[in-house]
Amino acid sequence: MKSLIRIATASAICAALMAAAFPGYAQLPATAAQRPAPVHQHVTARAAGVSDAALVKSLPGFSNGYAEVNGVRLHYVVGGKGEPLVLLPGWPETWWTFHKIMPALAEHYTVIAVDLRGMGASSKPDNGYDKKTMAADIHELVKSLGYEKASVAGHDIGSAVAFAYAANYPQATDRLVMLELPHPDDSLLSFPLLPPQGNVGDKLGSARPYLWWFAFNQIHGLPEKLLAGRVGLEQDWIFTYFLKNESAIDARDRAVYEHAYNSIEAIRASDGWYQALPQDVVDYRNYGKLDMPVLAMGGPAYGWMKKVISQKATNLNAVEVQDSGHFVQEEQPELVAKTMLDFLQATHD
Structure with missing residues (x-):
């Protein structure tokens, strides 16, 4: 009898937890409530809410597009009027990272926000994640949309990738804007394996960031096995570490990025961007000077960016974004949009 009571109590507790996690569970018949269908339906509904179709609806004047270029299928979101302005996101995000600045930019430019090779709804091939090849993807996309520049x-x-585009296709580059990362160069090879003395904090302070994931993402096969289905844990750590204002990337934004990276295939592909870094360093050594106007905007990476990019850009405008972490376009969207527009619309020196 006591055993039956314990079983009944455990079942009641389980049912209560399920009812709290999944509204409507308690109203299902007992036999249906024991099936996994409600969980699946919950996940499916959540995924639908962060789909590209749903996201684009919140950006009037924008639409989804797809293009077969350079052996891959690229997803992009396009809207606005005027000359083309291509936006390229980074890890661990998608085109959605630019959603706060896209409307302002679209008042003056045809904005094309692209999911890179391996990202979001774009193809996730086994290779081609060096930035030179990814820049070729973007060049072919620009041409396929009818633009020469x-x-x-x-x-x-x-x-x-934007830098590699400008370096490899200067004739097709009007202006270049770089946010929070230079192109990989030899300085990347001197990044420490161990952090400075003391524990790694959960927030980036004034010290040099400890970029442990640069090494972690080098390992073939392991990260996706550890993170698939739980990549939100890693992303939340990254956002906490690099954001000054954590609400700048809200619950919906995080759901978008978690959904985009939560599979074995997506994690493997995004790791490919990091596994190609040694090749990127080699390619950088062979790049010449950039003559087109270049804008470098950085928060924590400002000093590093200015030092590296100034070695290659002959016409550099470097701007430090105050009161922001790594995700400047989400933490300081008005400043970033205005600075970009001022730069893009300025006359050539």
Whole structure:
């Protein structure tokens, strides 16, 4: 009898927890409530809410597009009027990272926010994640949309791809905007394996950031096994570490990024961007000077960016974004949009 009571009590507790986690569970018949269908339906409904179709609806004047270029299928979101401005996102985000600045930019430019090779709804091939190849993807996309020349802006990994685009296709580059990351160069090879003395904090202070994931993402096969289905844990750590204002990337934004990276395939592909860094360093050594106007905007990475990019850009405008962490376009969108527009619309020196 006591055993039956314990079983009944455990079942009641389980039912209460399920009812709290999944509204409507308690109203199901007992046999149906024991099935996994409500969980699946909950996940499916959540995924639908963060789909590209749902996200684009919140940005009037924008639409989804797809293009087969350079052996991959790229997803992009396009809207606005005027000359083309290509936006390239970074890890661990998607095109959605630019949603706060896209409407302001679209008043003056045809904005094309792209999911890079391996990102979001774009293809996730086994290779081609060096930034030179990814820049070729973007060049082919620009041509497929009927443009001979475009301004290109990128954040994080997207910033490195934007630089590679300008370096390899200067004739197709009007202006270059780089946010929070230079192209990988030899200085990347000197990043410490161990952090400074003392424990790694959960917030980036004034010290040099400890970029442990640069090494973690080098390992083939392991990260996706550890993180698939729980990538939100890693992303929340990254956002906490790099955001000054954590509400700048809200619950919906985080759901978008978690959904985009939560599979084995997506994690493997995004790791490819990091596994290609040694090749990116080699490619950088062979790049010449950039003659087009270049804008470098940085928060924590400002000093590093200015030092590295000034070695290659002959016409550099470097701007430090105050009161912001790594995700400047989400923490300081009005400043970033205004600075970009001022730069893009300025006459050539």
